[in-house]
Amino acid sequence: NRQGNAESFGPDGMYLMPRISPDGKRVVYISIDSATGNRDLWLMDLSTKVQTRLTTHPANDGWPSWSADGEWIAFASDRMPRSSLYRIRADGSGDPELLLFPEGAGGAFDSDWSPDGRFLVYQLENKKNFTEDLWLLPLTGDRKPRPLLVTDFDERSPALSPDGKWFAYSSTESGTREIYVRSMSQPVKVRVSTNGGTWPLWRGDGRELFYTAAGSIYAAGIQLDLTPKVSPPTVLFRDCYSRYNNPSFQNYHVTKDGKRFLFSCIPDDAARRSLTVAIGWAQTVKRSMARRP
Numbered sequence: 122n123r124q125g126n127a128e129s130f131g132p133d134g135m136y137l138m139p140r141i142s143p144d145g146k147r148v149v150y151i152s153i154d155s156a157t158g159n160r161d162l163w164l165m166d167l168s169t170k171v172q173t174r175l176t177t178h179p180a181n182d183g184w185p186s187w188s189a190d191g192e193w194i195a196f197a198s199d200r201m202p203r204s205s206l207y208r209i210r211a212d213g214s215g216d217p218e219l220l221l222f223p224e225g226a227g228g229a230f231d232s233d234w235s236p237d238g239r240f241l242v243y244q245l246e247n248k249k250n251f252t253e254d255l256w257l258l259p260l261t262g263d264r265k266p267r268p269l270l271v272t273d274f275d276e277r278s279p280a281l282s283p284d285g286k287w288f289a290y291s292s293t294e295s296g297t298r299e300i301y302v303r304s305m306s307q308p309v310k311v312r313v314s315t316n317g318g319t320w321p322l323w324r325g326d327g328r329e330l331f332y333t334a335a336g337s338i339y340a341a342g343i344q345l346d347l348t349p350k351v352s353p354p355t356v357l358f359r360d361c362y363s364r365y366n367n368p369s370f371q372n373y374h375v376t377k378d379g380k381r382f383l384f385s386c387i388p389d390d391a392a393r394r395s396l397t398v399a400i401g402w403a404q405t406v407k408r409s410m411a412r413r414p
Contacts, residue, residue, distance in 0.1 A: 122381055123340075125358025129388065131170050136385040138183060141167075141374045142191050142211070148374075148383060149175070149185045149194050149211075162196060164211070175213055184231045187211070188238050195220070195241055197230045204228030206243060206258065221258055221266060229256075231371070233281050233288075242269060242279040242288060253277050255290060270303070278371065280321045281305075287345055289313070289321035289330055300332045302349050311349045313341050318354075325377030333373065336360050338382065361386035 135153035137160065142148065145167070152163045152174075162175040162182050176182045180200035187194055188208075195208045198217075206221040206229050220241070223229045227246020230253075234241055241258045255270040255277075270276050274294040281288050282302075289302050300318035303310035313321070318332040318339065330341050330351075337359050342352035361384050363372050372385045 123357050123379075127361065127384075127386075129386075130167075131165060132172075133388075138185060138371055139374050139383050139385055140185050140187060141376060141383055142187055143189055143377070144191055145376055147191075147211075149187065150385070151183050151185070162194065162209070164213075173213060175209055176217065178217075182207075186231075186233050186241075188234045189236045190238065193234075193238075195232050195234065197228070197232070199228070204230055206232060206241065220260070220264070223266075231278055232258075233279050235281055236283060236285040242281060244277050244279065247271070252293075255279050255288075269305075278320050280323055282323055282345065283325055283327040284345070287327075287349070289323065289332075291319050291321065291332075300330070302330070302343065302345075302351070309348060311351055313343070313351050314339065314354060320371045320373070322373075322375050324375070324379035329379055331357075331375055331379070333360060338373070340379075360384070363387060 135155060137151035139148050139150040148165050148167060150163055151160045153160050160181040160183055162185055164173045164175060178200050180198050182196050182198045184197040185194050192211055193208050194211050195206060197204050198207055201222050203223055207217040207219055209217045221229055223245060227248045230244045232241045232243035240260055243256055243258060244253050245256045247254050250273060252275040256266050257269045258266045274292050276290050276292045279288050279290050286305055287302055288305060289300060291298050291300055297317055298319060299312055300314040300321050301310050301312050313330055314332060314334060317334045321330055321332045323330055327345055330343050332339050338357045339354045340357050341354040344350040363385050374383045
């Protein structure tokens with residue numbers, strides 16, 4: 122909850138990138154095969170804890186996102202020469218549909234659906250300056266992608282506001298990675314974070330924005346107007362320790378009411394591991410090498 126009180130649920134496993142469904146009844150996540158390291162999409166029913174596998178391709182799948190109606194899940198996969206965008210029905214029927222193969226660019230990754238389901242906003246590698254840009258992919262008509270935010274800086278993790286008129290993202294334009302909110306149609310933006318930030322998420326009513334920074338979860342009140350008004354961010358609680366404490370992976374999600382958070386965490390007892398210190402190991406190696414014929 123917002124006070125950081127946590128409880129474990131579901132079976133132990135290798136979980137990554139959890140995303141709660143719009144109705145709050147399911148979660149899609151990446152499960153990692155402990156033997157091969159392969160990543161696939163799975164679903165879990167939050168009431169019964171029943172798990173269902175969605176993808177079975179030997180390629181790696183990741184970065185899932187729900188459509189607003191809960192019917193589709195978009196995701197990125199490296200089953201093509203470059204990471205591409207797909208979608209699959211949330212009930213598991215049918216095969217994944219290729220939405221975008223980024224010709225002439227780097228891979229396509231983290232995406233978010235528009236509330237009306239008409240387009241995706243996604244993250245695209247820019248091979249010219251080795252940064253990430255944000256692009257828009259229509260899901261109707263000619264489906265021709267168009268740039269949304271292409272700069273000399275690194276823009277990542279797009280999150281569309283519940284009304285679809287704004288998007289939050291992280292950018293390095295200030296010299297450090299910070300969270301911004303920007304209009305979809307006007308050259309209006311406002312900075313949200315004050316001391317670093319990654320992975321923004323909206324509350325369901327669009328009046329609060331969450332993000333991570335320095336191992337903590339932050340919340341900032343926001344009023345979306347012609348120029349957004351942002352309250353000073355406050356720390357809610359410390360994040361848990363994850364196997365994948367990596368800025369490339371979003372390992373948390375939040376319910377629409379902003380009261381509960383879902384994390385992929387290592388249990389406390391599993392995190393307590395011992396270290397063995399070998400004294401004089403360099404001399405041992407030298408002696409071993411000297412005995413070789």
